[in-house]
Amino acid sequence: MPETVTSRRTDERTSFFTFIKNHTMDLLAYAGLAVMLILFLIFNSGPRLMYNFSAVVQAAAVYSILALGAVFIYSMGFMDVSLGQQVGVYVILMILIGNKIGGPAGVVVGFLVTLALALACGAINGAVSIFLGLPSIVTSLFLMFFFTGAQYLLMESTGENTIKLLQTVKPADRNTYTLMLIGIIALLAVIGTYFFNYTKLGKYTRAIGANKVAAKQSGISLVKWQVLGYMALGFCAAVASFVLLTRTGTAGKGTGSGYAMDIMICLILGGMPLKGGMKSKISCALVGAFTYTLLSNVLTTMGVPLNWVNFVKALIFLVIVLLTCRKPNGVLPR
Amino acid sequence: MKSTKKVLALVLTLALVFALAAPTAMAKARTTKIGVGLYQDSGAAVTAVKSYLGSLEDALNVKFTYTVLSNTDEAQNITKVQELIAAGCDGIICTMDMGTEAILQECADAGVYLAGYLCDYDTSFRNNYDNVFKNEFFLGTVADGGCADEARRGYDFFDSVIEYNERTPDAPIRHVAMTVFPAFAFPYQQSFAAQFVEKVEEYNAANPDKAIEVDPLSDETDILMFRPMDSTYFSKHPGIDAIVSICSGSFVYPTMVSAGVSNTMKLFAAGYNDGDEAVFGSKGAYQMEIVSPVEAITYPLVLLLNKINGVEFPDQPAEAERRGSSVLLINSDEDLAKFQNSIYLSFKPEDAFLSPEDVVALTAYNNPDATYAGLVDVLAHMTIDDIK
Numbered sequence: 001m002p003e004t005v006t007s008r009r010t011d012e013r014t015s016f017f018t019f020i021k022n023h024t025m026d027l028l029a030y031a032g033l034a035v036m037l038i039l040f041l042i043f044n045s046g047p048r049l050m051y052n053f054s055a056v057v058q059a060a061a062v063y064s065i066l067a068l069g070a071v072f073i074y075s076m077g078f079m080d081v082s083l084g085q086q087v088g089v090y091v092i093l094m095i096l097i098g099n100k101i102g103g104p105a106g107v108v109v110g111f112l113v114t115l116a117l118a119l120a121c122g123a124i125n126g127a128v129s130i131f132l133g134l135p136s137i138v139t140s141l142f143l144m145f146f147f148t149g150a151q152y153l154l155m156e157s158t159g160e161n162t163i164k165l166l167q168t169v170k171p172a173d174r175n176t177y178t179l180m181l182i183g184i185i186a187l188l189a190v191i192g193t194y195f196f197n198y199t200k201l202g203k204y205t206r207a208i209g210a211n212k213v214a215a216k217q218s219g220i221s222l223v224k225w226q227v228l229g230y231m232a233l234g235f236c237a238a239v240a241s242f243v244l245l246t247r248t249g250t251a252g253k254g255t256g257s258g259y260a261m262d263i264m265i266c267l268i269l270g271g272m273p274l275k276g277g278m279k280s281k282i283s284c285a286l287v288g289a290f291t292y293t294l295l296s297n298v299l300t301t302m303g304v305p306l307n308w309v310n311f312v313k314a315l316i317f318l319v320i321v322l323l324t325c326r327k328p329n330g331v332l333p334r
Numbered sequence: 335m336k337s338t339k340k341v342l343a344l345v346l347t348l349a350l351v352f353a354l355a356a357p358t359a360m361a362k363a364r365t366t367k368i369g370v371g372l373y374q375d376s377g378a379a380v381t382a383v384k385s386y387l388g389s390l391e392d393a394l395n396v397k398f399t400y401t402v403l404s405n406t407d408e409a410q411n412i413t414k415v416q417e418l419i420a421a422g423c424d425g426i427i428c429t430m431d432m433g434t435e436a437i438l439q440e441c442a443d444a445g446v447y448l449a450g451y452l453c454d455y456d457t458s459f460r461n462n463y464d465n466v467f468k469n470e471f472f473l474g475t476v477a478d479g480g481c482a483d484e485a486r487r488g489y490d491f492f493d494s495v496i497e498y499n500e501r502t503p504d505a506p507i508r509h510v511a512m513t514v515f516p517a518f519a520f521p522y523q524q525s526f527a528a529q530f531v532e533k534v535e536e537y538n539a540a541n542p543d544k545a546i547e548v549d550p551l552s553d554e555t556d557i558l559m560f561r562p563m564d565s566t567y568f569s570k571h572p573g574i575d576a577i578v579s580i581c582s583g584s585f586v587y588p589t590m591v592s593a594g595v596s597n598t599m600k601l602f603a604a605g606y607n608d609g610d611e612a613v614f615g616s617k618g619a620y621q622m623e624i625v626s627p628v629e630a631i632t633y634p635l636v637l638l639l640n641k642i643n644g645v646e647f648p649d650q651p652a653e654a655e656r657r658g659s660s661v662l663l664i665n666s667d668e669d670l671a672k673f674q675n676s677i678y679l680s681f682k683p684e685d686a687f688l689s690p691e692d693v694v695a696l697t698a699y700n701n702p703d704a705t706y707a708g709l710v711d712v713l714a715h716m717t718i719d720d721i722k
Contacts, residue, residue: 044420048419048420048422048444051443052419055413055416055419055420055440058412058416059416062409156516159517160457161431162408162431162433162457164435164461164462170436174443247412247436248408248433248436249433249435249436250408250432250436251408252406252407252408252432253406254404254405254406254407255406255407255409256407257406257407258407258410296413297416297417297420300399300417300418300420301420301421303399303421305400
């Protein structure tokens with residue numbers, strides 16, 4: 001065999017293995033999603049397939065939107081533990097303002113006020129940690145306590161356990177609603193992809209995550225891009241709150257609770273390196289959100305006993321973390 | 335070696351997932367499937383409910399699937415109901431009134447019926463009656479101890495304190511303080527506290543020599559935000575002989591123990607927790623506990639099964655109703671001895687108020703003589719004295 005052919009084959013094999021090695025996390029994340037989809041189709045091969053498909057889209061919509069925004073801060077190696085409480089307060093505010101003004105205009109005003117608040121909180125979250133030299137989780141902890149208190153106070157002021165938006169914002173037809181949600185997710189995914197892959201925002205946030213000192217010495221303004229990263233999350237939080245409101249039509253003291261942790265799990269399942277950096281991808285948000293939602297859905301439709309559901313989830317999560325661990329002594333993807 | 339381990343881990347996980355799924359997938363013969371959304375995933379009450387419902391599966395040709403709902407997050411409840419529907423449930427029993435209108439929309443889309451248990455659906459009853467109680471997919475609910483507008487739990491606490499004083503004339507209770515959960519979550523607990531105070535005032539007017547002092551509810555210490563009671567409670571209420579805990583005693587008793595007052599102070603509480611029998615009556619601080627009979631779930635179950643089988647009671651109300659069941663009031667050692675023979679503690683289906691045959695006879699599709707009034711009447715006979 002001529003030497004050139006052998007050498008070409010060796011090169012091809014080497015590049016194949018290099019590709020596998022470089023994309024282990026992505027491949028595992030996609031494989032996880034594929035397994036969930038297969039199980040979903042196996043255990044839903046009946047008249048309720050379409051119903052369950054729309055249920056999955058509904059459940060995954062809020063996670064997807066929040067995760068798309070969270071990619072911008074996770075790519076810097078940061079996280080925001082106040083996300084759930086923020087969503088709770090935003091939904092309550094939208095209902096209170098919407099009901100006060102009334103009609104579709106009330107909903108629009110409610111959303112705009114919430115959006116402004118979400119962007120302001122994002123800016124505060126990003127800026128304070130830099131100005132005070134605090135880890136980002138500390139400022140988000142402050143916001144978490146602030147929003148927890150605000151949520152309690154707002155709900156107590158109503159004297160009700162649950163408040164309802166009087167204006168209907170959800171399309172009556174289930175398929176229309178599902179298409180609307182798919183449209184919102186797709187639109188935000190396109191916008192997110194554009195900003196994350198083709199603008200300075202994505203490039204600089206990834207650079208900050210990869211090496212903050214190097215990024216700073218390259219002339220990247222840490223304050224500006226950190227603040228903008230958090231504002232991107234704020235924008236998505238406001239949109240996610242609106243989507244949540246369309247789904248429930250109501251809000252209460254615990255609305256949004258748990259989202260911060262859920263989003264972290266979604267992103268890890270989607271292959272997001274927790275340390276951020278250049279390997280961060282916007283696709284992690286969608287892959288992770290749908291894998292996470294399908295996992296819960298599939299376990300229930302499979303008839304896994306209640307006591308086992310959390311155990312199985314924890315086991316799968318642990319296995320994914322172990323499989324994607326790249327550092328000999330590390331326990332999480334980096 | 336490393337990659338072998340990783341592959342092995344992946345294979346083991348998939349094997350576990352399939353192993354868990356296989357038996358349930360194979361057992362997909364067409365039986366009616368009822369989803370039950372409980373308020374927690376473990377504990378004596380949950381075990382008792384599962385034991386009771388499990389005993390009915392063969393007689394009714396029903397399979398039960400369980401999930402846990404949230405009392406604060408409506409989105410989670412919608413997701414859980416969607417998952418139950420996706421799992422093939424024909425009817426769903428819920429214990430939470432959170433996101434109910436959206437949940438009913440899901441039920442309507444899937445042609446699945448919904449009924450309530452352990453919940454009076456008060457928020458929906460007051461604010462959203464037309465969309466919930468007039469909804470054809472909502473069949474009604476049963477609340478333990480009566481619904482919000484008819485419950486007399488404060489009077490039960492008063493009766494219990496007086497019964498204790500009559501039983502122990504040498505060391506009667508003369509000074510009481512109370513605890514409640516916040517009004518936004520349990521709007522009627524403060525009404526129950528007011529009922530208790532009202533009865534005490536009547537009693538004091540008639541019996542000035544046996545007067546009982548009740549400390550007014552303090553916002554600082556007496557409204558428990560779903561956390562254990564703070565030990566400052568005792569400095570806020572010095573000299574009390576007993577605590578009337580209108581919320582669960584499990585939030586109060588541990589603080590009494592850590593403050594060293596559990597041997598001298600008495601506790602009258604709602605709810606029953608594993609191990610309470612060891613510190614009840616003459617053995618410890620607990621002097622009264624209120625327990626919800628798990629068999630009350632028969633009400634939503636029968637309504638669902640009738641509807642799924644296309645049958646209604648001849649006297650079925652036009653709109654869904656909320657009904658109250660009796661409760662198990664444990665006031666003495668004798669009551670506790672009886673209670674220990676209930677399914678709530680023994681977990682034995684044969685200790686339930688209703689046998690599978692009784693439940694079959696309550697359903698309209700099995701028994702043409704069955705009536706709605708008969709079903710409601712059963713709910714009134716689940717007291718401590720009804721235990722066999």
